[in-house]
Amino acid sequence: MTSSLLDVRRGSQTPRVSTHPTAGYTSGPDAAELAEAAGLVLDPWQRYVLDHSLGERPDGKWAAREVAVWVPRQNGKGALIEARVLAGLFLLGEKRILWSAHEYKTAQEGFLRIRELIQSSPAFDALVKRYWEGSGEQGVELTTGQRLKFIARSRGSGRGFSGDTIILDEAQELTLLQMKALFSTMSAKSIHGNPQIWYLGTPPEDPAAWVYGIRKDGEAGKDRLAYFDWGLGEIDPTVPIRERLKQYRDPELWYQANPGLGIRISEEFCEDELSRLHEGFAPERLGMWLPYAGDEGTGWQVIGQAAWEAALDDKSQIDGPPAFGVYVPPDRSYAAIGAAAAARGGRHIEVTGNQHGLDYRPGVGWVVSRLLELEKHKPSAVVIDDKALAEEAEKAGLKVHRANVADVVTGCQLLFDGVAGPDPATRDVRHIGQAELTDAVRGAVKRDVGGSWAWQRRDLASDVTPLAAVSLALFGHSTKRVHRQQAAAPWAVYA
Template sequence: MTSLLDGPPAAAPDSPLLGSQLPRITTVPPTRVSSAGQEAVELAALAGLELDPWQQHVLDMGLSERDDGRWAAFEVAVNVPRQNGKGGIIEARQLAGLFLLGEKLILHSAHEFKTSIVAFRRIEQLIMGCPDLRKRVLRVRRTTGEEAIELVTGQILRFLARSGGSGRGFTGDCNILDEAMILGDDAMGALMPTMSAVPNPQLWYLGSAGIGAPSMQLGRLRARAMAAVESGEPDPSLAYFEWSVDPHRDECGPGCTEHASADDPRAWAVANPALGIRISAEHVRNEQLSMGSGGIFERERLGVGTYPSDGADTWQVIAEDAWRALTDGDSSMSDPVVFAIDVTPERSHASICAAGYNGQAVHVEVIDNRPGTGWVAGRARELTEKWGPRCWVVDAGSPAGSLLDDLKRALRPEQDDEESWGDGDDVALLAPVVTPKVREIAQATGQLYDAVVAGQLVHLDQAPLATALAGARKRDLGEAWAWSRRTVGVDISPLVAVTLARWGLNAEIEEPEEEVEPWADFG
């Protein structure tokens, strides 16, 4: 069963605009003969969770069964903009796993701990608020990092945060991966082997539009769904549901009807099944005015994502074999250590990377690659106090340049009083902050490239850095080149930060001039 649906039917002139209850992009395995979805919907209603038609549709298709009783879909993916109600699907699936399907262990993971905790509290309220379900609960664990609900019959629902490395080694009958747009090879590599011994496992991915390199796994699932749609042959093990629009291209003429316009309420309805239910058209209009035309509204509300590619267009600058050959899982840095910061153009992610010597080679490492930028300054302070780096490197002309004042403020010695702070340039910081010129950035890029070719660089084969290199492109700077920041679908901030950190090992550092007290005061 595959389709590319045109969107919701036209509403009557005086009726509110309602979101499409069917996804624009979908594929379901052809082996479906029955479904546990209706029972899951009825159980959710018993617990006080009334599901929208689109949520019921996902459960019906996602819980399809083959004639041998096994799941038709090993993997179920829901790609829908925020605040539409994917949490209701998660909760209904968890209730079904615990109370209907007899799944011994259900693992719910999210990228961040706080998201996992919110999900735990929501399902706990549903279960404990329903007498018929509450009486089957043996215990509820609320210890931080050990949150779980256990039934008297032995079924367990556990909540984990992927960013902390939790869940490795747990064998779940059902694994629910929330925030699926932040899910890469490391997490999947830890998860997949644990499911090989499970008789009838199922993976559920739930998230919103892809945000570039962190969306590696979601990109793979979407590529499989698109291939099924284009070929007319359903994917044999994937149920995929995406609410999104196909936006206008630069070459579209004024009368184009094939692609969607961001200011067209009909496009909002195609991408948001909860429009007119829990999301109002007025709110969407306000979002559009607030987010502007930089692509954020299209991603967050219209489901227009960017996804990494596994195709032949990868590894164009540095060959994958050459990069992998430099892997040393036991490598570490020795003093001096340099840290560098970079931020994506749309400011969705930031990276802190480090470089230091390992014998004759230079060790490079991704320290942090996280959503947003608000965490950077505080983390820089922690790293500085722990490592005492030679310097921090930030390209002042890049998106990371806006963090310079916050960085310097974070690196300011605690004993300095606020009145003497100024812009920080005249204060002896805990570590110097270096801002390379354009020619020095070109030199840094060339030096990293040469080090790879000469085998004078070692790394830990971290996924964010490998993904960045796989999609990296060159940006011409006359007779030199640097990394292109505008490569579609790729977060290259780890690569840029590693490049700057390596350069910083030999960069000239201007020491702040000491203010000399006059030996006499002439009034």
């Protein structure tokens, strides 16, 4: 009797953790069929990921803006990436695709494999205008003008390349600085385009790696994130290594964590791997994560939660003329107006607002009219960190201070010192517990600015706009050279 794959036991074709947004339509089956036309026949688990990652909303946008896939090595992750890239080029019509790997050799292997797949299909190959290779980059350009580009992140590439899809292979090696560069490539597409970013890899060796935030969001079922993890969860350090090694010998665990077991990985290979890797077998073959060793949760990385809560005073009130700060992030998706002023026993910060809500809203078109309304409080200073918005405010008759980089840095440090600084005498800044501002503090990290720093968001789920606004306001309040020369007016509440 002849045997077939149907006679061979295979690893689990569905992940231990699978969270993804619902969608009425998916391009997954079409993507798998297109890959097969190039000779790439996908496993059920690879089809599963495509089906739940390429779902569309009624408006045609991706239901999942981000996709994360964690699977042990040699299970077929590369083929999944290849199928997604082929779909982007020949099915979805994506104009720019970026395939990024931690090392140059991995990016080069991806390029060679994609070229081989395209050339194996005359229909696909006929659409290629050119392949290019050199200067540490490779790529494919179609006659339609679409481009697929391969880069190695270790070379610092990625900044300035605007992609419809960004593939981050070896995602466990991602750093915050690399993600800052790569997220900037997505902002141009975030409103009028339909971008998607993929993270693929194995659990990191660094127990404080950036991707722990992705893991937390995925396990919590975060909106617009499709998350798939075949690994067996987190290593329990309270169990002695000897006992853990006994557990790792169980083939049932191997089949749970490796969808390619029985297809492209054998039990004998796993046995040999365990004998050589010992405790390294857990992350490498069982996809297990080290206990997280970063800051509590994945936030509060600059101002600690305890310090922020110690600065909370829901009865704090502004006593004297306020200074206003206006911050607009680079993608101009939101803007915020912050206020800072003297208060009894110290200084007060908050995001301004009225009965209609806080002045932290989408877009920038509302800002100048709102600043004109706030003029009745005769502010000591209005600080704006956006050239176009400052010009618009000045044309409307407002006297503003255009913040430069040094001003931004000063505002960030004034707020940090006022809440969590090393000197208790300077910790006199109080806030009233606004949820939007607290979320910004929780999600903020440091962005290097010369020899100093300014606020930066930790990930796409975080927005530091309210925090940056009150920091600018605190700079304005604390810096007499930017004050307006006018009499102070009584301050009560925003209206």
